[in-house]
Amino acid sequence: xxxxxxxxxxxxxxxxxxxxxxxxxxxxxxxxxxxxxxxxxxxxxxxxxxxxxxxxxxxxxxxxxxxxxxxxxxxxxxxxxxxxxxxxxxxxxxxxxxxxxxxxxxxxxxxxxxxxxxxxxxxxxxxxxxxxxxxxxxxxxxxxxxxxxxxxxxxxxxxxxxxxxxxxxxxxxxxxxxxxxxxxxxxxxxxxxxxxxxxxxxxxxxxxxxxxxxxxxxxxxxxxxxxxxxxxxxxxxxxxxxxxxxxxxxxxxxxxxxxxxxxxxxxxxxxxxxxxxxxxxxxxxxxxxxxxxxxxxxxxxx
Amino acid sequence: xxxxxxxxxxxxxxxxxxxxxxxxxxxxxxxxxxxxxxxxxxxxxxxxxxxxxxxxxxxxxxxxxxxxxxxxxxxxxxxxxxxxxxxxxxxxxxxxxxxxxxxxxxxxxxxxxxxxxxxxxxxxxxxxxxxxxxxxxxxxxxxxxxxxxxxxxxxxxxxxxxxxxxxxxxxxxxxxxxxxxxxxxxxxxxxxxxxxxxxxxxxxxxxxxxxxxxxxxxxxxxxxxxxxxxxxxxxxxxxxxxxxxxxxxxxxxxxxxx
Numbered sequence: 001x002x003x004x005x006x007x008x009x010x011x012x013x014x015x016x017x018x019x020x021x022x023x024x025x026x027x028x029x030x031x032x033x034x035x036x037x038x039x040x041x042x043x044x045x046x047x048x049x050x051x052x053x054x055x056x057x058x059x060x061x062x063x064x065x066x067x068x069x070x071x072x073x074x075x076x077x078x079x080x081x082x083x084x085x086x087x088x089x090x091x092x093x094x095x096x097x098x099x100x101x102x103x104x105x106x107x108x109x110x111x112x113x114x115x116x117x118x119x120x121x122x123x124x125x126x127x128x129x130x131x132x133x134x135x136x137x138x139x140x141x142x143x144x145x146x147x148x149x150x151x152x153x154x155x156x157x158x159x160x161x162x163x164x165x166x167x168x169x170x171x172x173x174x175x176x177x178x179x180x181x182x183x184x185x186x187x188x189x190x191x192x193x194x195x196x197x198x199x200x201x202x203x204x205x206x207x208x209x210x211x212x213x214x215x216x217x218x219x220x221x222x223x224x225x226x227x228x229x230x231x232x233x234x235x236x237x238x239x240x241x242x243x244x245x246x247x248x249x250x251x252x253x254x255x256x257x258x259x260x261x262x263x264x265x266x267x268x269x270x271x272x273x274x275x276x277x278x279x280x281x282x283x284x285x286x287x288x289x290x291x292x293x294x295x296x297x298x299x300x301x302x
Numbered sequence: 303x304x305x306x307x308x309x310x311x312x313x314x315x316x317x318x319x320x321x322x323x324x325x326x327x328x329x330x331x332x333x334x335x336x337x338x339x340x341x342x343x344x345x346x347x348x349x350x351x352x353x354x355x356x357x358x359x360x361x362x363x364x365x366x367x368x369x370x371x372x373x374x375x376x377x378x379x380x381x382x383x384x385x386x387x388x389x390x391x392x393x394x395x396x397x398x399x400x401x402x403x404x405x406x407x408x409x410x411x412x413x414x415x416x417x418x419x420x421x422x423x424x425x426x427x428x429x430x431x432x433x434x435x436x437x438x439x440x441x442x443x444x445x446x447x448x449x450x451x452x453x454x455x456x457x458x459x460x461x462x463x464x465x466x467x468x469x470x471x472x473x474x475x476x477x478x479x480x481x482x483x484x485x486x487x488x489x490x491x492x493x494x495x496x497x498x499x500x501x502x503x504x505x506x507x508x509x510x511x512x513x514x515x516x517x518x519x520x521x522x523x524x525x526x527x528x529x530x531x532x533x534x535x536x537x538x539x540x541x542x543x544x545x546x547x548x549x550x551x552x553x554x555x556x557x558x559x560x
Contacts, residue, residue: 051402053559077404087399089390091323100316104405106308144399 021208034195035188037205080150086141090130115143135166230283313413326386334429341367342436360454372517381493384476468520470543471513
């Protein structure tokens with residue numbers, strides 16, 4: 001599968017302040033890529049660099065395999081983007097707002113009403129945007145991005161400021177676009193639980209550095225942290241583990257052997273080792289950090 | 303049509319859509335209406351200023367109105383138009399959206415300038431229409447004034463075109479300020495200071511080099527019955543506005559868009 005987004009050791013500074021540091025992101029065509037990080041981590045800066053709004057060095061940003069510096073118009077033709085709050089002309093109607101983008105893109109007239117229908121705003125299309133609720137504005141902002149039926153959607157915190165109902169609506173819309181139109185989606189957020197529900201891939205950024213990149217499963221894998229073993233042969237089991245790659249294994253208060261592990265494979269190793277040496281296992285369990293905790297840990301360590 | 307001309311046309315049309323219901327369009331209509339109305343009331347209440355048989359009443363009413371319009375009203379209108387055309391994006395956080403569309407930055411830039419210039423041109427065209435109508439109304443209300451001996455429609459229109467060309471320098475200065483500054487006080491403040499300041503030093507021998515004075519100098523040609531376009535003030539205005547246009551475009555191409 002082609003990488004739709006590729007940044008190659010991307011750096012970006014405002015004067016002396018380095019805001020992106022050696023950032024290498026890869027977003028494949030089939031993914032919904034959640035781009036996570038606390039506020040001020042560099043998410044919006046990255047998105048502006050992807051879109052060519054911030055000028056970057058040659059070949060540091062490639063979209064659809066082409067450099068954003070050289071072929072920005074042909075790239076932007078295939079992208080729908082929402083950068084921070086949507087661009088809405090308050091004094092105009094929702095319809096006129098969409099028409100402005102439609103005309104600039106030079107796409108057929110019927111796309112305006114189709115986009116309005118997709119975001120469920122057909123009824124309110126003729127009202128001035130200044131009378132729209134926050135959720136309606138956000139949906140209209142999304143309509144601006146999907147009006148051209150893009151191959152790639154780049155969305156910067158699209159659920160910012162929405163109530164739970166609004167968040168669900170946006171989520172369902174994105175899942176619909178992925179399923180029905182095959183749209184590749186790059187979505188940034190500072191809320192992990194939101195990304196967790198839709199993303200197939202995750203990138204975690206803090207202070208301009210990419211700390212993790214992989215599938216959601218890869219991320220969960222990191223989250224497996226501690227194994228608890230119930231046995232009648234506590235001393236023997238403990239010694240075995242300590243001598244075989246688990247030096248930090250210990251007895252805990254509940255009279256179980258407890259050890260930290262790095263991945264699920266190690267659970268298999270532990271059970272094989274104990275069984276092979278005739279240590280009976282009455283129970284084995286592991287605790288997973290929830291993703292929220294993991295996200296906090298990853299971004300805190302940096 | 304080549305694709306860049308089509309996108310430029312689209313860019314202009316979308317800018318026109320954005321100006322719906324804004325003060326810029328109303329300004330372009332009301333500014334000439336106001337000046338011509340006051341001008342009409344002056345001559346309506348003092349027809350004796352125009353009554354002499356050898357006096358060309360058109361020259362008097364057109365000269366007076368053009369003078370006031372080009373010294374004060376037009377530069378202030380240009381300040382307002384340049385501010386609104388750009389502020390519509392500042393207010394909506396629109397630059398990032400516009401420049402993330404498959405439209406080149408020069409196209410967006412040029413589209414905005416064309417619409418701003420179009421509004422200034424519209425105001426001058428309306429100025430001519432209102433002026434000629436006010437003259438005809440005056441002729442019917444005061445038959446003692448000898449309008450019938452003179453006709454000046456073409457000369458009035460030519461002078462307005464010259465005033466328009468002479469005003470492009472101010473337009474580009476105000477445009478560059480407004481595209482770069484969100485601040486109402488900066489754009490409007492510089493425009494008002496430039497206009498008022500210039501009106502105070504018009505008698506200075508070098509005032510024909512002040513951009514804000516150029517429309518007034520172009521309007522003076524009406525009195526001189528000089529209808530040539532190859533005039534210093536016009537060439538200076540076109541050269542000055544072209545240089546600012548080019549500088550603004552170079553900056554915009556390289557600019558990081560927030």
